[in-house]
Amino acid sequence: MGDLASLLKESWSLVEEHQDKVAGYFYARIFLRYPDLRDLFPVQMDVQRARLLGAIVTAVQTLEDPERFDEYLRALGRDHRKFHVEPEHYEVVGGALIESMRAFAGEAWSIEYDQAWADAYAVIASKMLAGADADPNPPYWYGEVVGHERRSRDIAVFTVLPLQPLEYRAGQYLSLECPRYQPRLWRTYSPANAPRRDNTLDFHVRAVGAGWVSSALVRRMQVGDMVKLAAPMGSMTLDRRSTRDAVFVAGGTGLAPIKSLLEELTRYNRTRWVHVFFGARTREDLYDLADLNRLAARYPWLSVVTACSEDPTFPGEQGYISDVVAKYGPWKEHDFFVSGSGRMVKATLKRLAELQVPSVRIKYDSFTD
Ligand SMILES: Cc1cc2nc3c(=O)[nH]c(=O)nc-3n(C[C@H](O)[C@H](O)[C@H](O)COP(=O)(O)OP(=O)(O)OC[C@H]3O[C@@H](n4cnc5c(N)ncnc54)[C@H](O)[C@@H]3O)c2cc1C
Ligand code: HEM
16 A cells, blocks of 8 residues: 555645645535535535545545545445445545545646556545445434523433434434534534433534534524434443542533433443533533433542632632543542543543543543544
8 A cells, every 4th residue: 555655645735735626626526516415515615614524634644554544435325325325425525535636736647647646546435335235214303402402502412202213322423413503514422321211312512713613503403393312422431330439521512421421320330420511611510410410410430520720709610621531530440530621631641641640541522633
């Protein structure tokens, strides 16, 4: 794969500088030839103009050994069914990708580059197609919003009832589209409850700055609206065989998967001590504290520590949750679960490394890069 990898990198470097224009050309090629494909993409293409092109280029270039990424690519293929991607679309997209790079590279482009991209794309596409083909599930599930509660200016907790049962494990996440307000924009959210008999799923969502989907989910969505949900993903799940005590560290709505894991523990745990660290900027953002405290009052193995980083009169801990965790401990023998913004997760992982918590004992989900 060495030669192929260097051909791919070398050829991409010829057009990288004009990435935005290459993306424009790439989509234009696809939509001119196959206008129907326009309907697969979000209405406002400028929002994430280079998303698909960027994703493919990254996949092709970083997946130097496609066998190692077999499961990832199969999952990506399964997931693409939610975009209504059909097998024949792969060829169209692969062709447009190479044509657009060729158009911008000019004289420097060579037949070897054509071949390198065609080969690498074909391997990846075939793995994605195999994953899609083998999936027994529907491409997505419809669900009705059966509860919606604003917990703060920016946070809502809502409940969705899928029209068909949707299996997932506590701690996983799934992608969600709200066609009424933001058609064809999918984002990932983590159910905040362990699977229930009535199949309902709770979600905790924070509207981020200029966020397209999150602000619609928090500020516009109402009971009775329909959403689409796609297959569960993620591995931040409990190992039932572990006898170690556990620490859950949540920042803001990062609490969602943590609460789901906690709920699962309430169904069988008798022997493990569990410590929850829940942090936010202000007390208003500790939007689910009442429920957490109720759980802690009911289950003697559970303790909850809260912290605010921008609320000097808050009676709990002061500061970032990553620093607060480090004040407690020792933690060398614990299983860790960390969830929140990219910044919060990164800071917590750094702290845990300093405390010599082995990385194999840490599972985490980061909401942003
Ligand atoms: C595995 C996983 C699980 C997730 N689970 C949840 C969950 O349970 N609850 C939840 O509220 N969110 C969750 N998220 C985040 C969610 O998927 C979206 O990224 C988020 O709601 C923003 O989407 P948007 O369309 O509103 O923003 P976009 O329109 O995609 O982004 C708008 C702008 O906001 C910035 N931005 C995006 N996300 C954040 C953020 N979190 N903080 C600050 N700035 C941001 C972007 O960089 C961009 O500049 C999860 C993300 C991942 C990867
Ligand atoms: C090698 C082949 C491909 C790879 C590696 C790839 C990879 C990706 C990735 C990583 C994403 C972002 C995932 C997400 O946000 O959930 C994405 C999004 C998407 N892909 Fe693909 N993809 C491929 C082929 C295709 C094909 C053939 C189509 C059909 C037209 C397609 C349509 C889409 C659409 C519609 C989106 C959402 C785009 C958006 O929100 O702007 N992809 N792709």
